[in-house]
Amino acid sequence: MVFRTSSFKKAVKLNKDKCIQCGLCSKLCPVGNIVMREYPAFLNKCEVCVRCVSYCPKGALYRRHQSEHVYRGVDAKELLD
Numbered sequence: 360m361v362f363r364t365s366s367f368k369k370a371v372k373l374n375k376d377k378c379i380q381c382g383l384c385s386k387l388c389p390v391g392n393i394v395m396r397e398y399p400a401f402l403n404k405c406e407v408c409v410r411c412v413s414y415c416p417k418g419a420l421y422r423r424h425q426s427e428h429v430y431r432g433v434d435a436k437e438l439l440d
């Protein structure tokens with residue numbers, strides 16, 4: 360059973376001032392939660408894996424009460440293959 364709360368819906372935030380609209384976060388999200396419009400837009404199926412936060416090249420994505428360190432176990436291109 361999957362529990363969703365409103366905090367999951369807004370688990371990841373975007374700083375538009377930093378975003379370069381590259382679309383990488385949308386390509387890397389494992390559950391298709393990010394769609395590219397003018398800027399990334401978040402749907403309602405985030406699993407809070409934090410991949411988008413970790414791999415954004417500009418640090419434009421963040422969690423509201425972020426305490427975890429950015430972690431990149433592999434290169435982004437390996438996740439895209």
Ligand code: SF4
Binds near residue numbers: 379380385
């Ligand atoms: S990866 Fe970062 S810079 Fe690229 S579109 Fe997503 S939020 Fe913007």
Ligand code: SF4
Binds near residue numbers: 371392393409
């Ligand atoms: S935290 Fe994970 S599931 Fe949620 S939007 Fe980012 S990449 Fe997708």
